[in-house]
Amino acid sequence: MSSHELKTGPLEYRTQQGQMNILGFWIFLGAEIVLFSTLFATYAVLFGRTADAPLPGELFEPGSVLIMTFLLLTSSFTCGIAIHEMRRGSKKGLITWMIITLALGLGFIGLEIEEFIHYAHEGATLQSSAYWSGFFILAGTHGLHVTVGIGWAILLLIQIAKRGLTPVTSRKFFIISLYWHFLDVVWIFLFTSIYLIGMVV
Amino acid sequence: MQLDEFFVTGEPLIYAGMVSIVLVTAAIIFVLTYFKRWGWLWREWLTTVDHKKIGIMYILSALAMLFRGGMDALMMRVQLAFPGMDFLGSQHYNEIFTTHGTVMIIFMAMPFLIGLMNVIVPLQIGARDVAFPALNALSFWSFLFGALLFNISFVIGGSPDAGWTSYTPLAGAAMSPGPGQNFYLMGLQLSGIGTLATGINFMVTIIKMRAPGMKMFQMPIFTWSTLVTAFIIVFAFPILTVALALMTIDRVFGSQFFTLTGEGLPMMWANLFWMWGHPEVYIVILPAFGIFSEVIATFARKQLFGYKAMVWSMILIAGLSFLVWVHHFFTMGAGAFVNSVFSVSTMLIAVPTGVKIFNWLATLYKSKIQFTVANLWALAFIPSFVIGGVTGVMLGMAAADYQFHNSYFLVAHFHYVLIAGTVFACFAGLVYWYPKMFGHKLNERLGKISFWFFLIGFHVCFFPQYFVGLDGMPRRVFSIIPEWMPLNVISTVGAFGMGLGFAIFVYNIYYSYRYSEREKTGDSWDGRTLEWATPTPVPFYNFATVPHVNSHDAFIEMKEKGETTFDEEKVEPIHMPSNTGQPIIMMGIAGIASFGLVFEWMWMAIAGLIGLVVMMGVRSFDYDDGFHVEVDEIKRTERKARGL
Amino acid sequence: MERNKRHIKKWLAMLPLSLVLLLSGCSQLTVLDPKGPVAESQKDLIMYSIWFMLVIVVVVFALFTYMVIKYRDRPGRGDKDYNPHLHGNTMIEVIWTVIPILIVTALSVPTVQTLFDLEKPPESTASATAAKEPLVIHATSADWKWFFSYPEQNIETVNYLHIPTDRPIEFKIASADSMSSLWIPALGGQKYGMAGMQNTLYLQADEQGVYDGRNANFTGEGFAAQTFEVYAESSEEFSNWVEQAQNSPELTQDQYNKLLKPGLTDRKTFSSTHLQWVNHGTMAGMDYAIELHGEAYEKELHLKSGDIEIDATDEE
């Protein structure tokens, strides 16, 4: 609970509380890795258990999946730029790049929902087989994380508009940037192990 | 849903339970209203973020849960001693062993230890609170509402009845329809979230908030055990979260993870459950090791032997704990190779554990042992735990495990490690730190009587179970063949001995509250670590001035140098967090959402979920930065506390 | 205070002693009184490990007793033999790290060996004749009963089985619904039965007799009653029994479906097996029972202890 404040360095690291919140979030991300890996493990073990539902290779379309991947990769990049702007002391830059990030995220979510609806029409739903349960819950959990991230970032944008760049607001933005990049990391593995492998095997 | 489906009907024992719940609730409401204590309760306890108060609430809840789980145990023992009496029917017996296991592990052992961590760890490292005090309160309320949700099941909706392991497909929607199993899933889910938050909280606290000068390898051993435990929690609990979520989705939304239809794989549940479950065992045993180390070192009046080896063995145990989960289902038929791998990794855990046992023994070498009650619990742990440990190695030998598995041999083993390890540690820790928490010691004479009843009762109860297990008695049966009767009767006698020991312990709390001498100094036992450097009762800011630490056993060094935690020259204003009602409200809403999901009332679940999201938003916009305690107030408080 | 300490001593001295006494009486315990080569090898492994464990227990107890008595804080002891700053000793710590490693190694080797041996049919020990082909029996559990199908003999029994002695039995274990575990402690360790999967367990009886078998894995309300008896008899007697059984009525699918319904049932014998319609151990057969009786799992049996005993006396 020390209130000593450093005079230099990025704003988000200047108070001990700021450092601790960021550290706590890193630890939380460690837990998130395990959370997703459990879903990956379930998916992997249930691979092939499609029962009467269509096979993944029949439904996956490389085109839309690649677009989704590029949307998310780009949003991760723009989110990085937003933090770069924040560290340069530019509130406007931060807000602008963050809004771009969210727009890309929304695009990703839109495509994912469309994809899920398409699969459901083809007869692959949460209920249709163990494999598809694994697929929808794994991809869905990631999608839910992205959605939560968008809502969270909107709250933070309101706060920064009101309060400007302070150790507290910049800490909050730094943390959500960690979250956003992390979702990109998860997506890379999702893209690789669900879609690419699903289309190969 | 009809009202008679909502309430459990037809069991006299459960009617009695309902009546007592109503009476106790009415009594509490009456007392609070009559003495006009509602405001006090809200300000001092329900909204508190003080780690000491949160710890005390954890411990009190855990004691209540110990009572509940203990009653379950006694009922089971009565049934097994007199199966002909038809005391419990099969269904009722199944519900009771399910709730006994779940309550004892999730709602007793873990909260009890987390409670002790809460009270002690910040004091041991010279911190003024944990890293995230409001999150800490949130953890507690999530545990409490989870526990309430789980415990209410026996009067509303029906208890879960698929065992604390809840193996699918038995626990799935097809074979266990109704809210019972949902209570298990949601109760554990809700409290599990809090446990994960606690893990993160304590990791950050210990890493970032140690007193100046205190290096990692100078931390008190209980703090080390907490750090290692927090690490295990962070990496193990997400697995449980996912497993529970998947089964919930299976049951409520019809997915096919662990079902017999849609090519589901029921055994995957067992796999995920034990991937969490085995680390969980170490979550409840490592803090116990830490407590024993503190207690033994204090009452042996001697430095802990092999401090570094103790720390490294804990780290090693933590690592290995993630690599042995398959030994819980060697008999699933994964083949000789898989079983060999996990058999060897399981037995390897005996190595660091053995090192710890020998280090404790060596701590006693050339010491001056004082047989206080706390130390009796700690000393009794060593031989008792060794019996549990060696039989654990026997269970780890997969080929032999085919005969031990699912038998009372296994039941005896895990009670030997969990009671002699965790429960003894809870008692040792509570007795040891009791004066720090409540300002007076527990009566030693009553404490000793309760200790001997509990210890002898424990061995009488569980030692025969090894043999009845080798005679082929499986666990979880409510009816037995005549050959197993004599040993079961002996077991039951022992169980009542333990019950009596616990009752005396509880009476001792009341007796000591009335008659024990109040503590005058903060150093009740001539302690070695920083928690004893604070005055008793501990001021809410813990340390007026934080000492500089150069060694473990920091307080020994301070006493040698004549230092205290109140250096008038150096007092500065102290920044403290404000109380907040958000955690209890947030978790109350989460409790309502969970309750809705238990009964699959979607309107209620969705409304609760929206409320939860709104509360998170409120939290995000809350910029309350706490307050400062001024120098004058600190000086006044400290002078009064120290009688200066 | 003083009396308590004496208690500790007395009690601690008695514990290992009682352990030895109890162990000597152990030969009556089912698991330690094996009736076949599989249980024999497991018993040998258990006894082998028990001796190690006993040594560890005795050493720790002796050290503990010594420390507690010698270094207790008694009046007039003063600072003799008291060294509060003794912080460790690398040499001795290495020793007590290495010894457990050696013990673990000594336990691992026979464990792994036995594990691999148990995956094969036991080699015939009692009879001098050459190794016989294992007798295949499909053991299928359903809530809360056991079906034993003999595909070669084309017979099926419910809740009991006959086996010839001196011949390996190859159990093909599966479950129609909840996960179960086939355990005949006198003949050897258990293995799970699961729907959609098939486990193989080799057992063998060397001695004739009637042995208790059961489901050891919790399956719900009727779990305690999910038991069966194993009749191990000479191969002639076994052949006679098979002949007799082959004269029993055939098992119809309708009848089988009724039997699958959750509940208790008494012994039955049929001259055909259910394997002709469904093998619950395959992916195709895993949802057979649940599709058939999905609703029936909700119903409670209201089973009391007395019900089970009546059931047992009904048999034979």
Next chain:
Amino acid sequence: MAEHNKRIPVQHIVGFVLSLVLTLLAAWAALRSDLSTFWIITSIMILAVIQAGIQLFMFMHMTESESHNGHVPWNMMFHGFVLAAIVVAGSLFTMSFGHDHDPQHNGGHEQHQQQEEHSGGH
């Protein structure tokens, strides 16, 4: 320190380009190359790990010293990934390796074989 005030975030741009290239490479390997299934899976998993590293080091500032958090973030990520490997590989090892999932088809643990059978049915 100086890096934070630079106008153009070189590190981010490099990271972004790299991640695009790696994604396309993985997609090519999976969809267009003639590699065997085993090598495809191996190579695209390696590419994914490299990409994850890019995010962690170049975007998330996992190791910057101004955080005053030392090696802890790195430590958590490292152990998180170790555990992920244990959970995924361990589950496959114990759930699929030795089991006879489908005795009639006699090849339960070889999943693609199973899959062919399924696709045959369609």
